[in-house]
Structures are given as C-alpha cells and as structure tokens.
Amino acid sequence: MTDTDTPPAAATPDSKPKKPRSEAADTAIFLLKLAVVVLLFRSFIFSPFSIPSQSMLPRLYIGDYLFISKWNYGYSRHSLPLSVPLIPGRIFGRDPTRGDVVVFRGPPDQNGHANDVIKRVIGLPGDMIQMRNGQVILNGTAIPKERVADFTIPLTPNYSGLECPPEFQQVDAAGKPICRYQRFRETLPGGKAYFVLDRGERPVADETSIYSVPAGHVFVMGDNRDDSGDSRFEPPQGMGMVPMERIEGKAVVSFFSTDGSASWILPWTWFTAARWSRIGEGF
Numbered sequence: 001m002t003d004t005d006t007p008p009a010a011a012t013p014d015s016k017p018k019k020p021r022s023e024a025a026d027t028a029i030f031l032l033k034l035a036v037v038v039l040l041f042r043s044f045i046f047s048p049f050s051i052p053s054q055s056m057l058p059r060l061y062i063g064d065y066l067f068i069s070k071w072n073y074g075y076s077r078h079s080l081p082l083s084v085p086l087i088p089g090r091i092f093g094r095d096p097t098r099g100d101v102v103v104f105r106g107p108p109d110q111n112g113h114a115n116d117v118i119k120r121v122i123g124l125p126g127d128m129i130q131m132r133n134g135q136v137i138l139n140g141t142a143i144p145k146e147r148v149a150d151f152t153i154p155l156t157p158n159y160s161g162l163e164c165p166p167e168f169q170q171v172d173a174a175g176k177p178i179c180r181y182q183r184f185r186e187t188l189p190g191g192k193a194y195f196v197l198d199r200g201e202r203p204v205a206d207e208t209s210i211y212s213v214p215a216g217h218v219f220v221m222g223d224n225r226d227d228s229g230d231s232r233f234e235p236p237q238g239m240g241m242v243p244m245e246r247i248e249g250k251a252v253v254s255f256f257s258t259d260g261s262a263s264w265i266l267p268w269t270w271f272t273a274a275r276w277s278r279i280g281e282g283f
Helices: 023-044
Strands: 046-050 064-069 101-105 116-123 128-132 135-138 145-154 169-171 177-187 193-198 217-221 247-257
Touching: 023 046, 046 247, 101 217, 116 135, 145 193
Parallel strands: none
Antiparallel strands: 046 064, 064 247, 101 116, 101 247, 116 217, 128 135, 145 177, 169 177, 177 193
C-alpha cells in the first residue's frame, strides 16, 4: 500500500443499505405526476368539450368534439375541475369579443348541479339587445340577416326524428332521411359573420323586450335560434345574463365528430360513424 492509498471506510453500526424503490412505487409516482400535468393542462391551456344538444346548429352538431382554449378570458374557480374554489374571483380577466363561441358554467339546477354550456357571445357590458321579428337589434341597429341556402342534416342515431320536428323532415336525392331548415348569415359590427337557423315564427323567442347587459356579464345566444335556452330566457328555461367569471374558454377547433351509430364493442364502427369532413374546422 502506498502513502496515497486510502483504506476503505469501515462500516458503522448505524449505517444501513438503502432499500431500492419498488416498481409499483415508481409507477404510482409517475401516474401522480402525469395526473398533475393533465390537470394543469386542462385547467389553464386546452380542454376538450363535447356537444350534447342542437342549440348551436348549423355550426356544431350533436356528437362533435372540440378543444377550447382556457387563457383567452382569464381564470376563475370555474376553470378548474368541479369548480374547486381555489381561484378568488377572476384573474387576468379579459372580455370576449362579439361573435366568440364560448363555453361557460351554466346556472345551477334545482339540485345545485351546473353543466357546461356552449353559446355565441352577442352582447357585451352596456349593450342593449332585443329580438324583433326574429332579427337581433343591437344598440338600436338591426344586425344584417341575409337568407342563404337551406341547411340540411342527415337523420342519424344522435340526430333522429326526436330532434327534427316532422314538418322539417324530408328525403334527399338518394332517398335518405334528412332535416331541412332555413339558414341565414348574420354579420356583427366589426365584420364577424356566422350562420343561424330559423324554424319560422316563434313569438316567445322572436319578439322580446329590450335586454340591458350589466357590467361583468355577457349576453349569449345559440345559433339555432328557435331551439336554444340562452340569455333571452331566465333560468331554468335559459341562461340569463352570463357572469364573466363563469366563462371557461373559447372554442378553437373540432377534433372529432360521430353520428352516434358506433358501438364500443365493434371497433370498425368507430370509423364508419365518424364525420371526417367536420374534423379540423376552426371558429
């Protein structure tokens, strides 16, 4: 042994060999980290949303799936799963733009449960809104409403005769059942244009008093004007004025759509039921 050689350290009575972590513990830690990342991503960046009703036809079909961006209008407790009250009020808040399609937490039902809802923003704080003969009057001026080609949608398992009233049911050139509605293009101040449907005269929805949008709220409507419980109606029939802090995000892009004919136990039907032309549509 040379002068520079260092003898091995002697073991002390208190030293114990470290126990290797088990594979189960490593897996549990990985899954916990993954859950935290997914939770943060869904709460603050992007979140998926599925369309359960026809209130936003013709833009959104029952069975459409889309992503909403979470940062556009700021954050509140409703940005978090189950509206956990971890965020006071509304932080980094910004108002929507007229014409934005937004997802928000609807008013609670009789059991105190509230669902997420998707509608189009029509009125901002300070706006005066009225419906006259089915036309939107914004701050005393009629929003242009131009008749365009009729809208048709095939009758499928998730849009059956229960959703389409009998007077609108027809067959197409191939003899397949469809639903046909009158379609119009509305153009908001600033140039934002979109399509709406009209089922004819519906006095309760087409003729209203004047609504004044209070501070911190928006006035929303469904594009399917005669089948939408929106700000024209108070809960439980509608949404009333929507508080800004209840807005969760802005619709960005559709990533999947199904006509409802798929069966989970028959994987090939997942492809035949998909409405591929609707995937990738933006807002």
